[in-house]
Amino acid sequence: MREIKDSFAYLSPIGLEHKLESEIEVLEKFDRLYLSKTEPKDVFWAQNIWLEPKIVKISSINEAARFLRSLQKNWALFPYKSVRRSMLISAELPKIFKQPIIFPTILPPIDLGSFTLLDDETLLFSQKCSSKFPNGEVVFQGQKIGPPSRAYLKLWEVFTILQTMPKKNDRCLEVGASPGSWSYVLANLGVNLTSVDKAPLELDLKKYPNITFLKKDFFSITPKEMGRQDWIFSDVIVYPEKLFEWLELWKNDCDNFICTLKFQKDEHDFMIKNFAKIENSFIYHLFHNKHELTWVKLKNVQS
Ligand SMILES: C[S@@+](CC[C@H](N)C(=O)[O-])C[C@H]1O[C@@H](n2cnc3c(N)ncnc32)[C@H](O)[C@@H]1O
Structure with a gap:
């Protein structure tokens, strides 16, 4: 396993990559996930921050799922490369809580990790993330009547x-x-x-x-x-x-x-x-x- 020393992985909101890029020094970019040494305290345009990113080599879907499960229960996939394979890994992991959520809701005190495949054999993951929601996406069961707009x-x-x-x-x-x-x-x-x-x-x-x-x-x-x-x-x-x-x-x-x-x-x-x-x-x-x-x-x- 390789720690990516003193680095963080920042997930940009869709379409706001230029905002995130303006505030971090980019080491590597995986679609809208950026590796950077810039400290989270100086970053505002991120939808989720992978606080302890690490890289590990895996040889099979089972091995990847077993490895992630050995670290903790809850994982969210950010699909990047080898998407079918990464979805099969995700299917081998415990289901995370149900979305869309009904407001108001009490958040369970869980750690939600994030992972992605950089290629068939390279797993990038972080046990700790800033958001308790998969890829920072907080999806509600909406209210059709009542509020006059989606705000x-x-x-x-x-x-x-x-x-x-x-x-x-x-x-x-x-x-x-x-x-x-x-x-x-x-x-x-x-x-x-x-x-x-x-x-x-x-x-x-x-x-x-x-x-x-x-x-x-x-x-x-x-x-x-x-x-x-x-x-x-x-x-x-x-x-x-x-x-x-x-x-x-x-x-x-x-x-x-x-x-x-x-x-x-x-x-x-x-x-x-x-x-x-x-x-x-x-x-x-x-x-x-x-x-x-x-x-x-x-x-x-x-x-
Ligand atoms: C994005 S909308 C707010 C939407 C609102 N939060 C909602 O949930 O429906 C912004 C509002 O700010 C109001 N506004 C802009 N400048 C203002 C001012 N100087 N004083 C009072 N209202 C102002 C506009 O009239 C507009 O209705």
Whole structure:
């Protein structure tokens, strides 16, 4: 077995390879899986990180499956080369938990490893990975009626990976809330929600007495006007610099934050590091994020 010393394998989200390539030094590339010595703390555009990649030579499907099973129970395949052979190895391994998952769900405390074949006889694998989901793909059983768009999947995903969410009656402020999918998720948690947008919500507000809708520019919303909040949510399409400035106003008046950072143009990428430097905060590229990242700051840090 060969350890790939001080290296990590980064799996890029589909179509965002250029973003990942811009932040790592690439040693080798296997489709959208990259070997690199760049530290995970400096990498934000990865869907899964193989934290301890190793290489081993195998002579048969049975031998590969036996070897992986001897290390741990749960493995996810990233299909790259010798795909049929790697699928036969996967079929010899215990089934991993069922997807799509139903929200909310308690994540089982399992270690999920990842593996791929580089050729018929070369197995690249990692017992430890950053994501508890196969290839970082968090697939939900969707909600056909209720939320006005698919954006609710981002909030479901972030609550699932954090294994935390607002409690009933928590004071929540959501800016850029229209058409209202995040508001739908939050209102159904029983929180006390103020939703702000210049455009109306496409939700029947009579059904949700716990939503107060303000038709406003969110930049004018201040802690003085709104009072202390337990959570602030933003999925607004705005330059990260502007959002950062507005969040500064709230640093002493809100405990928890979940904000999408939108990066349609690369020249705003420098702001990622500024957000990452904020204490007790994390940045994820969610499976349901596109050209955007999700910044999270929690009062009670769990991970
Ligand atoms: C991507 S959508 C939000 C989707 C929402 N999270 C959902 O789940 O339905 C972004 C929203 O931000 C709003 N927005 C953009 N700039 C704003 C501003 N300065 N003040 C208030 N709303 C704004 C837009 O009107 C738009 O409805």
